Amino acid sequence: MTPTAPLVIRPANLADALAQLHSAATDSPLRPMAGCTDVLVDLHFGKPAAPAYLDLWALRSELGGLRWTDAGLEIGALCTYADAVSNPRFRAELPMLTQASTLVGATQIQFRGTYAGNIENGSPAADAAPALMALDARLRLLSQSGAREVALSDYYTGYRQTQRRADEIIGSVVVPGHRLDCQGQWMRKVGTRAFQAITKVGLCGVFGWQQGRLHDVRVVAVSMAAVLKRCPAVETYLCGKRADEVDAAALRAAQAVDLRPIDDVRSTADYRAEVFARLVEQAVRETAA
Template sequence: MLRDEPTLTPLAGCTDLYVALNFGTLKDTRFLDLWRLDRLRKIELRGGALSIGALATFTDLIRSTLVRKRLPMLAAAARDVGGVQIQNRGTIGGNVANASPAGDTLPVLAAADAVVVLQQAGGIRRVPFDGFYTGYRQTVRRPGELIVGIEIPPVRGRQFFRKVGTRAAQAISKIVMAGILGPATGSGRTARIALGSVAPTVVRVPRTEAALASGASIEAVQRTLMEEIAPIDDLRSTAEYRRRVAANLLARFVCGASRG
């Protein structure tokens, strides 16, 4: 169907789409309902990678022992999405497709070097998460393509996730951060850090990661991070707040207990 009418908007849990529709900001008028494609709901290990079907709901992620064991920060992120009703309907594929810079699971996928699996009538292609977003709410997904799954290679090291919302539930993030910190060695440690709500898309922070890897002091790493991100003032928060909180969360992550 998508091949014949590539402009159809795929929908699954509708937790974002329906809000936009009701709000009158959605131009789309024709939709393709994927909700009953149970095949796309599987969470399994495939060739060493954690493979998550695009229609896996946040509740599925929270309940999955595989996710909790291999990628606890993803379960933590899923628990922070909306409220229970949203978690029951919303899907990881939808979160990725919606391409909001504030998407709760996106920093986790970015930090974990996830791969987005896209399928169309002609075949499958795999896009590294890092290259999936091209700008504010823009992705490389072509009309006629569906996101069918996410693949996450094995992760080694301590995981961290923290969402700072506007309240305890039903909140859009002011800043959201995920990170993986490898074991410390004499010459520093590997680190992968991703943030949401500080740029038009979810971002990795390579300079900060490099500073962490080089064994620089936490203060120096914090300074690098504050320079590297360019958040804005908006309805939900201020640039200064986002910068300072990002630096604090990073320090908590590096120096404090794990909260994955």
């Protein structure tokens, strides 16, 4: 194990957790940890993100589970992938998020990993966060001074950088009511193998059709930029089109407005650009059918 093992603080309840975050925020902020599946990787390599962690796992009764409200579905910060996909209503209303959840690591990871952790970890190759972004999810951030909401599509400010203040935690993730059971939820993850792969190129989206034309489109690019990215130019291009009106060159031109693909050990920029465009075309074809 790491020779620089950090201090781990276990709060008694949510109020205690927020008080501890508040008092540490200015001098030496505490780093929240939930299922610890990402945190442990940093610790294993002797690179803790902070000298002290705030372990939220014991707060599962306050911050866990799924709750359907007038606003939509509230996914508690300590809700794991296994918790969510074991719920039949979750699987029926959110097929894309269900698919994404079952692609995260293997069973052991799915029993510990949380949606909030996946979001805050900030990987541009994540699986659950882009599905939530395509579903217009909002984050409920909690601090001692109250709660505030931020759209997930506005949350990332740079590579693994988020809008979260040091005295805040993600309390829950809210999928709005209009996205529950919405038609055209579609995702594809391109990796080196079918399971337990890090995404080389991916797409999560909503492709809603009305009278043969696309009318409700969300496109989120995965592993294409330093952050997970909505693609407004692609969405605008597709809106109102029939499937046979989608032109390959025009689609690629719109995509170039949204994305300048990264070039790294996993894939070249050219490969990413071509595969992403083909994923959009595939999504249009399959959801139209």
